[in-house]
Structure formats: structure tokens, C-alpha cells
Amino acid sequence: MNLFKFSVEETLFFNISGIAVFIAFWLYAVSWMNTKLDFFRKSGSLCLFVSLISLTVALVFRGMALNFFPLTNLYESLVIFAWAIIAAYLFLEYRFKINYFGWFVSGFLLIVFLYATWLPPGQKQIAPLVPALQSYWRVIHVPPLLMSYALFLIGAFSSVAYLVEVKRSRKDKNKSVSINKEITSGVIIKTSSREVSEKAQFFDEVTFRCVTFGFPLLTIGVINGALWANHAWGALWQWDPKETMALVTWFIYAIYLHFRLNSKASGTVLALISLIGLAMVYLTYLGVNQFNFGGLHTYGKIE
Amino acid sequence: MLKHLKSIKNFFVQEFSSLRLAITLFVFLAISTLIGTILPEEPMVGRAKLLEKYGEQNYLLLKGLGFTDVFHSWWYLALLTMLGANLITASVRRVFPKWYLAFSLPVDLRAESIPRLPVNCNIEVNGNGSALLGKIEKKLKEKKFKTVLSENKLKAVKGAWHRIGASVTHVGILALLFGCAISVLTGFNGMAQLSENEGFYLADLGGRTDQIRSTEVDNWVVPISKMPIWFGRISPYLVRVNKTWREEYDNGAPKQWYSDLSVLDENKTEIARKTIFVNNPLEFMGLDVYQSNWGKFAETTFNDQKISLPVETINGKDVIFLPLSKDIGLKFKVLQDLIEVYSMSPNLEKEKLLGKINKGDMLQMGPINIGYYGTVTFTGLQFKSNPGYFLIYPGLFFIILGVFIAFGSKKQIWGQLIPENNKIIIGGKSDRAKAYFAREFEEIISEVVNSK
Numbered sequence: 001m002n003l004f005k006f007s008v009e010e011t012l013f014f015n016i017s018g019i020a021v022f023i024a025f026w027l028y029a030v031s032w033m034n035t036k037l038d039f040f041r042k043s044g045s046l047c048l049f050v051s052l053i054s055l056t057v058a059l060v061f062r063g064m065a066l067n068f069f070p071l072t073n074l075y076e077s078l079v080i081f082a083w084a085i086i087a088a089y090l091f092l093e094y095r096f097k098i099n100y101f102g103w104f105v106s107g108f109l110l111i112v113f114l115y116a117t118w119l120p121p122g123q124k125q126i127a128p129l130v131p132a133l134q135s136y137w138r139v140i141h142v143p144p145l146l147m148s149y150a151l152f153l154i155g156a157f158s159s160v161a162y163l164v165e166v167k168r169s170r171k172d173k174n175k176s177v178s179i180n181k182e183i184t185s186g187v188i189i190k191t192s193s194r195e196v197s198e199k200a201q202f203f204d205e206v207t208f209r210c211v212t213f214g215f216p217l218l219t220i221g222v223i224n225g226a227l228w229a230n231h232a233w234g235a236l237w238q239w240d241p242k243e244t245m246a247l248v249t250w251f252i253y254a255i256y257l258h259f260r261l262n263s264k265a266s267g268t269v270l271a272l273i274s275l276i277g278l279a280m281v282y283l284t285y286l287g288v289n290q291f292n293f294g295g296l297h298t299y300g301k302i303e
Numbered sequence: 304m305l306k307h308l309k310s311i312k313n314f315f316v317q318e319f320s321s322l323r324l325a326i327t328l329f330v331f332l333a334i335s336t337l338i339g340t341i342l343p344e345e346p347m348v349g350r351a352k353l354l355e356k357y358g359e360q361n362y363l364l365l366k367g368l369g370f371t372d373v374f375h376s377w378w379y380l381a382l383l384t385m386l387g388a389n390l391i392t393a394s395v396r397r398v399f400p401k402w403y404l405a406f407s408l409p410v411d412l413r414a415e416s417i418p419r420l421p422v423n424c425n426i427e428v429n430g431n432g433s434a435l436l437g438k439i440e441k442k443l444k445e446k447k448f449k450t451v452l453s454e455n456k457l458k459a460v461k462g463a464w465h466r467i468g469a470s471v472t473h474v475g476i477l478a479l480l481f482g483c484a485i486s487v488l489t490g491f492n493g494m495a496q497l498s499e500n501e502g503f504y505l506a507d508l509g510g511r512t513d514q515i516r517s518t519e520v521d522n523w524v525v526p527i528s529k530m531p532i533w534f535g536r537i538s539p540y541l542v543r544v545n546k547t548w549r550e551e552y553d554n555g556a557p558k559q560w561y562s563d564l565s566v567l568d569e570n571k572t573e574i575a576r577k578t579i580f581v582n583n584p585l586e587f588m589g590l591d592v593y594q595s596n597w598g599k600f601a602e603t604t605f606n607d608q609k610i611s612l613p614v615e616t617i618n619g620k621d622v623i624f625l626p627l628s629k630d631i632g633l634k635f636k637v638l639q640d641l642i643e644v645y646s647m648s649p650n651l652e653k654e655k656l657l658g659k660i661n662k663g664d665m666l667q668m669g670p671i672n673i674g675y676y677g678t679v680t681f682t683g684l685q686f687k688s689n690p691g692y693f694l695i696y697p698g699l700f701f702i703i704l705g706v707f708i709a710f711g712s713k714k715q716i717w718g719q720l721i722p723e724n725n726k727i728i729i730g731g732k733s734d735r736a737k738a739y740f741a742r743e744f745e746e747i748i749s750e751v752v753n754s755k
Binding site: 187244291 | 325336426557559593706
């Protein structure tokens with residue numbers, strides 16, 4: 001059996017990925033302390049990109065060993081979660097220039113990697129699938145959810161940054177700021193915002209972006225889960241703890257989006273909602289099994 | 304009096320369509336769903352476990368308050384109903400009327416309103432003002448804005464179609480809620496356990512929950528459990544199991560269970576046939592049949608009493624365990640046409656062979672005689688009628704579609720040439736991504752200004 005051979009290669013690429021994240025962490029940290037060192041930040045991003053590629057390769061090897069998409073236990077789910085975080089972060093950094101969070105994101109990734117490595121062997125080994133999990137639905141139910149969790153995580157980092165920024169610039173009680181920017185002589189662009197500073201407005205918007213990306217994915221994941229449950233168990237919804245926790249998370253981010261419709265909504269409250277949302281994501285993803293709420297989604301449980 | 308009623312009605316419509324109510328309900332639903340997740344629920348863990356956990360007095364108190372089954376408690380249903388009412392009134396009053404905004408141009412703004420926009424600027428005109436305004440229009444068109452330029456006034460809009468996202472999502476949620484209500488109130492479901500070459504009819508057997516033999520050979524009548532509002536239509540089909548089998552992994556763990564099913568009409572003609580397995584049900588004329596479990600049983604007798612014992616597969620071998628106390632018991636190895644009986648006890652290093660029983664034979668062991676009559680396989684089928692489906696599936700589709708459409712922002716720009724001061728005032732706003740829009744606006748203006 002060549003299962004063992006694949007495992008070695010998988011481990012190799014998994015380790016490359018972890019080391020790349022570790023290097024990225026320090027590069028980002030240095031560039032964070034001195035914003036002039038843009039080269040370090042760029043190298044950090046490059047390292048994260050390398051990590052993403054080698055993690056993809058590791059997943060391909062594992063998928064080949066399993067003969068199907070490697071998403072069958074907590075270890076594989078964590079690896080794909082890490083993949084989603086890196087992919088989401090790199091995309092957001094490229095698209096919206098969120099350079100501030102590289103440090104937090106790669107630091108968090110290290111925790112995910114370590115957690116995945118320290119899992120008991122029962123949760124890591126390549127094991128056959130029980131009948132209920134053998135379905136193409138598995139592939140369209142779980143990845144959108146992991147991607148949404150990754151986005152909510154980055155959104156929460158941004159919320160923390162927002163709260164810090166607001167706290168720091170509390171000195172001026174006047175809440176709205178207007179920024180005047182001269183682009184050429186005589187042409188001044190006036191931007192007014194209700195946030196305390198340009199940075200705060202930026203952080204607020206990064207969170208919002210993450211939630212607007214993540215919410216549709218969460219919705220799709222939950223709905224696909226319901227459709228799958230209908231195919232496998234004959235019921236769309238069974239009030240299983242994982243289902244209800246996902247519903248709580250959905251409610252929290254629905255609150256976020258509806259609260260934002262209100263033009264007088266305070267950014268601080270929005271940031272706090274996003275943090276509560278992340279706590280719910282944690283409970284949904286890991287807490288349900290860790291705190292033994294029971295139910296049908298016990299596949300990722302540590303015995 | 305009539306006026307009074309009208310004002311009460313207006314008050315309710317006003318309150319029920321408010322965004323504040325929606326947020327409040329979301330908060331309460333989130334909290335109560337969380338409580339329901341953390342507390343053990345009676346339908347999941349059973350009454351006995353809750354009694355053990357809380358003690359009888361506390362159990363009754365919690366049950367009275369609905370905490371033993373949060374998701375079916377009156378207050379949780381009330382919250383969901385309120386959310387439904389809020390969703391309907393808000394959709395009709397606020398969300399759907401905004402539909403036209405998705406396709407309309409921005410409203411006219413007076414010159415003095417433009418400097419009050421979140422992003423705005425003044426451009427000094429050194430030459431032909433209208434030409435510059437035209438240039439801005441051209442740039443906006445390049446950036447895929449829809450523009451109107453008339454008499455020194457410029458209006459532009461982009462991404463307005465994102466506004467229909469909310470309408471689409473709300474339509475989806477409404478369809479889903481109605482579909483679920485129809486299914487929950489008017490459907491039926493149930494279970495059947497059959498072996499090969501057996502079939503079942505559905506019947507309303509009142510309070511009975513066990514399946515009974517029908518008058519025909521090898522067919523069963525299976526009771527359905529009805530939902531509260533019952534329209535009383537049971538399909539007259541006979542569902543037959545032609546064959547049922549299982550696939551195993553090398554270590555003997557179940558890989559998949561299969562049942563080859565036929566649906567027969569009253570004249571016993573086959574109208575549908577499908578091999579179902581877990582995750583792949585038979586869906587036929589409003590009736591869904593699912594593979595839910597599978598089992599092999601040995602037909603045995605103990606002192607002439609018939610007993611079916613479940614056969615387990617361990618390391619690829621079929622065995623039956625019959626524990627007599629905590630650690631002592633009997634083990635049967637099921638072989639071709641015979642079973643071997645072993646004793647199990649922790650003191651014995653090896654299990655001890657007590658005897659063999661051929662199929663159709665008996666074994667006398669002291670006061671007990673054990674008979675063996677071969678094995679049968681049962682397939683566990685679940686069935687369900689789901690009348691709300693015609694709404695549930697489109698509802699789910701619209702929710703997904705809606706949240707995707709809503710992703711994005713509506714950006715509007717207004718510009719005006721003021722010939723007296725020889726300047727152009729221009730400004731804009733975006734409903735969602737505000738900082739991003741400010742940057743985009745800056746880019747457009749600097750590109751125009753720097754190219755002149």
C-alpha cells in the first residue's frame with residue numbers, strides 16, 4: 001500500500017507551510033513596528049503565498065491518499081480552515097490593502113497549525129467514511145462555512161483594531177471628522193465621515209467587507225447543510241446543536257447587517273457585534289464538540 | 304371608532320415594519336437559540352436524563368417555562384412568528400417599494416446640497432466648463448457608471464441593482480417560512496423495516512406505531528405519523544424491496560447500505576424503480592423514501608421461543624453477542640448454514656466452544672435448547688411526504704441569490720457647473736462601502752483634472 005509514501009510528502013508540505021507562516025509572522029511583525037519597512041511586509045505576503053501553495057499541495061496529497069476531498073475529520077477541517085484564512089487574507093490584502101492585520105493573521109495561523117499538529121492521532125489518521133458522510137454534499141456544505149469563518153475572523157481582527165483606534169483618539173469629542181485632501185493645486189477633495197479618524201473608517205469598512213463576503217457563504221453553507229440533511233436523514237432541520245449554533249451565528253451577522261442599514265449606527269457597537277459574532281463562530285466550529293453539546297455533527301470530536 | 308381602529312392599525316404596521324423590531328427580534332432569537340443549544344433538550348437526550356440532571360421539582364419548573372425544549376416552546380414559536388410578521392410588513396412597506404430604486408437614476412440635487420455629500424470637491428474652471436463636465440462624464444462612463452448630463456448638471460449611478468438583493472432575500476425567506484409551515488402542518492412521515500422481497504403500504508392506523516402484516520403474502524402495512532393539519536391523502540402505492548445489501552470496508556465497518564426498491568400501483572405494475580442508499584433517496588410523486596439503517600438478524604429459538612438477534616460484523620466475521628451479565632455471556636459465530644456457540648467470560652483466556660447448531664437444528668445445553676433458522680437482512684427505510692417543497696426549494700434558492708445580489712454598493716455622483724463662480728461642484732455617496740468609494744471618487748477626479 002502506498003498510503004505511507006503519500007503521508008510523508010503530505011507531512012513535508014504541511015511543515016513547509018507551517019514554517020512559511022512562522023517566517024511571515026516575524027516579517028509582518030517587523031513591518032508593523034516600522035511602517036517604512038514595506039519590503040518586509042511584501043516578503044511576509046510572499047511567505048504566506050508560499051504557505052498557501054504548499055498547503056494546497058499537502059491537501060492534494062492527502063486527497064490522493066484518501067481518494068476523495070480531504071474533509072473528513074477535525075484535522076483536515078483545521079487544515080482547510082487555515083487554507084481559507086490565508087486565501088481570504090491574501091485576497092483582502094491585494095484588493096483592499098489591509099496591511100495592518102498580517103501580523104495578527106499569521107500569528108493566529110500558527111495557533112491553528114499547532115492545534116492541528118497536537119490533535120490526538122485518532123483525529124488525524126486517514127480513516128474510511130461512514131455512510132452518512134459519503135456524498136458530494138460534504139464538499140459543498142463545509143468549504144463555504146470554513147471560508148466564512150475565516151472572513152469573520154479577519155473581520156473581528158479589524159474590529160479590534162477599530163476599537164483600539166477609537167479608544168486612542170477619544171481626545172477629540174467631536175465624533176465626525178472631515179478630511180481635506182489636495183490632489184492638484186486648487187482641487188481639494190473633502191471627505192466627511194462620522195468615524196473618529198480615517199483609519200477608524202478604514203477598519204470599520206474592512207469588517208463590513210468581511211461580513212458582506214462571509215454572510216453569503218455562511219448562508220450557502222447552512223442551506224446546503226439543510227439540503228444534505230434532507231437527503232441523508234430525511235429532514236431539513238433537526239435542531240441539532242451544530243445547526244442551532246450556526247443559526248445563532250447567522251442571527252448575529254444578520255443583526256450586524258441590519259444595524260448597519262441604520263445610518264446613525266455607532267461603529268463601536270458594530271465592532272462589538274462582530275466580536276460577538278466571532279465568539280459564536282468559535283462555538284459553532286469547535287465549541288459544540290468541545291463543550292459536548294451532543295448532536296449529529298460529532299465527526300470532528302476528540303474522543 | 305373607525306378612526307381609532309385605523310390609528311391602532313397604523314401603529315401596528317408602523318411598529319411591526321420597523322428595523323428596530325427586526326434587530327430586537329434577532330437579538331432575542333440569537334439568545335434563546337444559544338440557550339437551547341447549551342441546555343440539553345428533551346427530544347435529543349430524553350426525559351430520564353433531564354430528570355436525573357435537574358431533579359423532579361426543577362425539571363417541572365423548567366418544563367413549564369419551556370427550557371427543556373426551547374425550540375418547540377411557545378415563546379420561541381412566538382418570536383419566530385413575530386419575526387415572520389416583521390418580515391412581511393417590512394418587506395411590503397419598506398423593502399419592496401425600493402425595488403424601483405434599482406433601476407432609476409439618482410434624484411435631482413440642488414447645488415447647495417452637493418457640498419453636503421460625504422465626498423465632494425470644487426474644481427476651478429479655467430476654460431470651457433461644459434467641456435470639463437463632459438470629460439468627467441466620459442470618465443464616469445469608462446468606469447461603468449450610468450450617466451445623464453443636461454444643462455450643466457451631471458448625474459451618475461453605478462451598482463444600483465444591488466438594491467434588489469434585499470427584496471429577493473426577503474421573498475426567499477418568506478417562501479421558506481411558508482413552505483416549512485405547510486410541511487410542518489400538513490405532511491406525514493414514518494419508518495418501515497423490511498427484508499428482501501417484502502413490500503409495504505402506507506396507512507393511517509390511528510395511534511398504532513408498529514407495522515403489521517397485510518392480507519397479502521410478504522407485504523406490510525406501515526403506520527404514518529401525521530402532522531397537525533391533515534389533508535388525508537395517502538398514496539396507494541406498494542413499495543417493494545427487491546434486494547438489499549451492504550458494502551464493507553476491509554475492517555468490516557459499514558461503507559454503504561443499498562436497497563433496490565420498486566414502486567407498484569394498484570394493478571401491481573411497476574411505475575418506478577431505483578436503488579437507494581444513504582444520501583440518495585427515492586423521490587416519487589410527493590413521497591420520499593430514504594435508506595436510514597440496515598441490519599442482519601439471526602432467527603433463533605430459546606426454549607421454543609422465537610427471537611431475532613442482531614448480527615454484528617467484527618473483523619469481517621459475523622458474530623452475535625448475547626451478554627448474560629456484565630462480563631459473562633454467549634457469543635455466536637455465524638457461518639455458512641451453521642452457528643457456533645462460545646462462552647465469554649473474563650476469567651477464561653480463550654472463549655470456549657460449547658457446540659454447533661446447523662440451520663434448522665437445535666442444541667440442548669442443560670435446561671436450555673437453542674434453535675437456529677438462518678439469517679435475514681432488514682433494511683430500515685424512512686419515508687416522508689413533504690407538501691411544502693414547491694416553496695422550500697425556490698425559497699432557499701432566492702435567499703442565496705439575494706445575498707449575492709446584495710453584495711456590492713450603490714454609488715451615486717452629482718455634479719454641477721456654476722458659470723457665475725466659474726467652478727464645478729461635484730460630490731457623491733455610496734450606501735455601503737464608504738471609504739472605498741471615497742478612494743474611487745478621488746481617483747476619478749484626479750484622473751480628469753490631471754489630464755487637462
